[in-house]
Amino acid sequence: MTDHYGIDSHKLVYHPKRVAQWLDAKDDWEQARGVYPLYVEISPVGACNHRCTFCAVDYIGYQAKRLDVDVLAERLAEMGRLGVKSVMYAGEGEPLLHKDINRIVEATANAGIDVSFTTNGTLMNTRFIEQSLPLTSWIKVSLNAGSAANYAAIHQASSSDFDRVLNNLSAAVAHKKANALSCTLGAQILLLPENQGEVAMLAGICKDIGLDYLVVKPYSQHLFSETRVYENLRYDNLLGMAEALTAFNGDGFNVIFREQTMKNYSQSGSGRYKTCHATPFFWAYVMADGEVYGCSAYLTDQRFAYGNINQAGFQSIWEGEKRRQSWHHVTHELDIQECRKNCRMEAVNQYLDKLAVTPPVHVNFI
Secondary structure, X not given: OOOOOOOOOOOHHHOHHHHHHHHHHOOOHHHHOOOOOOEEEEOOEOXXXXXXXXXXXXXXXXXXXXXXXXXXXHHHHHHHHHOOOEEEEOOOOOXXXXXXXHHHHHHHHHOOOEEEEEEXXXXXXXXXXXXXXXXXXXXXXXXXXXXXXXXXXHHOOOOHHHHHHHHHHHHHHHHHHHOOOOOEEEEEEEOOOOOHHHHHHHHHHHHHHOOOEEEEEOOOOOOOOOOOOOOOOOOHHHOOHHXXXXXHOEOOEEEEEOHHHHHHHHXXXXXXXXXXXXXXXXXXXXXXXOEEEOOHHHOOOHHHEEEEOOOXXXXXXXXXXXXXXHHHXXXXXXXXXXXXXXOOOHHHHHHHHHHXXXXXXXXXXX
16 A cells, blocks of 8 residues: 555654764764654643543553643754754643643744644644644544444544544645645544444545545554553454555545554564664653653653653753663663564664664675
C-alpha cells in the first residue's frame, strides 16, 4: 500500500549529520551528551476525556496536571536552538484539553520546530482550526471504530462524540482547502477484535470527509499498562485485509495498513537487535508534570528520567548526570527483550543496528 509519509518505516535517513554525530560518539559520553533529539513528544495535559479500552498509559492515572505555557515556550525556544526539529503533542492526556494550546503551537512554530498532534479530535474547535492549523504539519485523530455505538464502547465515551469528531474533521478539511494550507489531516484505527469488521466502513467515511489518510495499526502491549485484554493479539490472519483496503486509495486519499509492523509484532524477538540505539539520543518525551524521559515505554521509571523543565533548562537536563546514567544503563545493562515490542523507535533501531553493528558484507561496493 502507498505510504507517502513513511509511517510504517522511519525518516532518520534524512538526517545524516545527526546520525554521523551519533556514530562518532559511540561509547564516549563527552560526545554523546551533545547528541540532541530530532523529535520530542510532549504531553500538555495529563487529563483525558476518554478512557479507551486499549490505553497504554492508564497506569499514570489521567492526572489533572498541565504544562505552564510560559515555561514551555522558553524551553521550546531552547530546544529549537539545540537542534530539535519536531514536536508531537499527544502524551498521557488529550492535548487539546490544554486551554492555551494555540499559544503552545505558536511558540513551537516560532522556535523553528515542526508541530504535529495525535488527538481524539473531540475538542478540535473552530478557534483551534483557524489559529493552529496553518502552523501545524499534521494532525492524526484516533478514531477506533466505524460506527457510533462501537466507538462509544472502545473509547468508553459518549456515542455523540463519534459524530462530533467527524464534524470537526470535516470543518478542518474545509478550512484547509479554503486557505490552501499544507497541514496533513488523517485518522488512525488501532486494529482490535471489536473493530476489525468496521475498518472498511471507517476508510469510506474518512475518504468521504476528505482526509489524506487512514492508518491501520496493530496493538502493542505497554510494559506498565493496567489493561491486559489485548496482550496476546496476533495479526497473521488479518494481513490479507490490506489488499481489500487498497480499493479506497485514490483522489488524494490512502489507507496505510501497517503490515510490516504487524509482522514484527507477531514474530519472535530472537533475531532482534541487542541494544536500543535510539535512546537516549534521537527522541525524548516531556510529561504533563514537566519530567523529561528518554523513552515513552518507561514513563515513571526513574532509570529513564533526566530532569524537569519546570526546574531546569533543556540543555542542562539533556547533558546532565541523570541522562549520563541512563545512557550507561541503556548501553550496557538494558535487556531489550523486556522492552515494549514495536515501540515508536523500532524501525529507527533496525536501521541504526544495521548501520553500526551488523552491516551487510561488501559495504564499500556502493
